[in-house]
Amino acid sequence: MQNDAVYMARALELAQLGRFTTSPNPNVGCVIVLNDQIVGEGFHLRAGEPHAEVHALRMAGEKALGATAYVTLEPCSHHGRTPPCADALISAGVKRVVAAMQDPNPEVAGRGLFRLQQAGIEVEHGLMMAQAERVNQGFFKRMRTGFPYLQLKLAASLDGKTAMASGESQWITSEASRKDVQQFRAESSAILSTSATVIADNPSLNVRWSELSNGIRQEYPERDLRQPLRIILDGHNRVTPDLRLFSLPGDILLVRTERGDERWPDNIEKMVIPAHNGGIDLVVLMMQLGRRQINTIWTEAGPTLAGALLQAGLVDELVLYMAPKLLGDDARGLCKLPGLSALSQAPEFKLADVQQVGNDLRLRLLPQT
Ligand code: AOF
Numbered sequence: 627m628q629n630d631a632v633y634m635a636r637a638l639e640l641a642q643l644g645r646f647t648t649s650p651n652p653n654v655g656c657v658i659v660l661n662d663q664i665v666g667e668g669f670h671l672r673a674g675e676p677h678a679e680v681h682a683l684r685m686a687g688e689k690a691l692g693a694t695a696y697v698t699l700e701p702c703s704h705h706g707r708t709p710p711c712a713d714a715l716i717s718a719g720v721k722r723v724v725a726a727m728q729d730p731n732p733e734v735a736g737r738g739l740f741r742l743q744q745a746g747i748e749v750e751h752g753l754m755m756a757q758a759e760r761v762n763q764g765f766f767k768r769m770r771t772g773f774p775y776l777q778l779k780l781a782a783s784l785d786g787k788t789a790m791a792s793g794e795s796q797w798i799t800s801e802a803s804r805k806d807v808q809q810f811r812a813e814s815s816a817i818l819s820t821s822a823t824v825i826a827d828n829p830s831l832n833v834r835w836s837e838l839s840n841g842i843r844q845e846y847p848e849r850d851l852r853q854p855l856r857i858i859l860d861g862h863n864r865v866t867p868d869l870r871l872f873s874l875p876g877d878i879l880l881v882r883t884e885r886g887d888e889r890w891p892d893n894i895e896k897m898v899i900p901a902h903n904g905g906i907d908l909v910v911l912m913m914q915l916g917r918r919q920i921n922t923i924w925t926e927a928g929p930t931l932a933g934a935l936l937q938a939g940l941v942d943e944l945v946l947y948m949a950p951k952l953l954g955d956d957a958r959g960l961c962k963l964p965g966l967s968a969l970s971q972a973p974e975f976k977l978a979d980v981q982q983v984g985n986d987l988r989l990r991l992l993p994q995t
């Protein structure tokens with residue numbers, strides 16, 4: 627139908643409203659239309675609460691009878707924390723369902739659409755699929771591979787340096803870039819850093835909702851503004867409880883290579899991962915974080931972790947803030963990639979987006995495979 631794309635675009639807009647809260651669930655939006663009029667709208671806010679379709683059906687009431695439902699993800703067919711949305715659409719008497727894409731969750735994976743079809747509902751899928759993919763990059767990667775979607779934040783000078791020789795590095799980029807970072811943190815399931823970084827910079831690694839630029843604080847009730855999980859890699863047991871991040875709200879997951887119970891700080895989650903090349907085995911770590919239902923990881927650390935993640939092929943996206951400064955020859959490089967000797971071995975990236983942020987440039991880059 628002619629207006630299908632308009633209604634799906636609205637459903638995608640609604641799906642986006644869940645981006646700070648739905649993890650580990652996906653962002654999903656739903657619009658119900660009768661006689662070319664929107665009679666119901668909804669989105670998924672939080673795991674354990676009703677799915678997008680249920681909110682939209684509640685709003686539509688009896689007007690769902692004979693209507694078309696536009697959903698950004700295949701309606702679910704399983705009993706998870708909530709009952710199947712496919713059944714709710716069938717009992718409400720919806721006539722047609724248009725889904726942007728199938729749900730890659732193996733519990734669903736086509737069964738939702740099949741069940742609707744079996745009930746005599748007209749079913750279509752694939753409308754605005756590329757956009758629908760983008761609202762759930764993390765959830766989809768985890769469902770398809772078991773690994774989280776990992777973003778690596780880097781901050782560099784014009785000459786590609788990230789810190790002075792002394793290690794001084796915290797304020798290379800502008801205030802505007804630091805605000806921009808808050809947005810990425812807020813949308814992530816977890817923020818990943820290392821003991822080296824938290825000891826050197828003593829950062830909060832949490833979301834300062836008041837600093838987010840676009841009025842998010844007004845749009846969302848206080849209870850919805852969760853803090854992403856802070857994951858600290860501490861391969862050499864160096865983290866101590868006096869660091870700032872321990873005194874701020876939000877959960878912390880400390881990752882070490884040996885248990886040694888007595889020396890862990892209190893009130894944190896512990897994870898023990900085998901050692902690899904003198905550090906934590908990052909591939910095993912990511913598998914475990916996927917199992918722990920972490921969809922997206924925002925990484926803020928130094929050149930060692932950056933290089934190791936890149937070499938292990940675990941980075942899905944680089945977000946590079948480039949400040950118009952020169953730090954000179956003695957400054958430190960952006961990421962440690964030992965053993966590169968030929969240009970043919972140099973990792974390459976595809977530029978996905980470039981934006982000016984204050985006086986800095988923000989580049990979003992995807993590894994070339
Ligand atoms: C939908 N609509 O709005 C969402 C869906 O534990 P539950 O009951 O919340 O189910 C979670 C799973 O349901 C999730 O992994 C994904 O496959 C699907 N999410 N499905 O029809 C929604 N959020």
Ligand code: ZN
Binds near residue numbers: 678679712
């Ligand atoms: Zn559902």
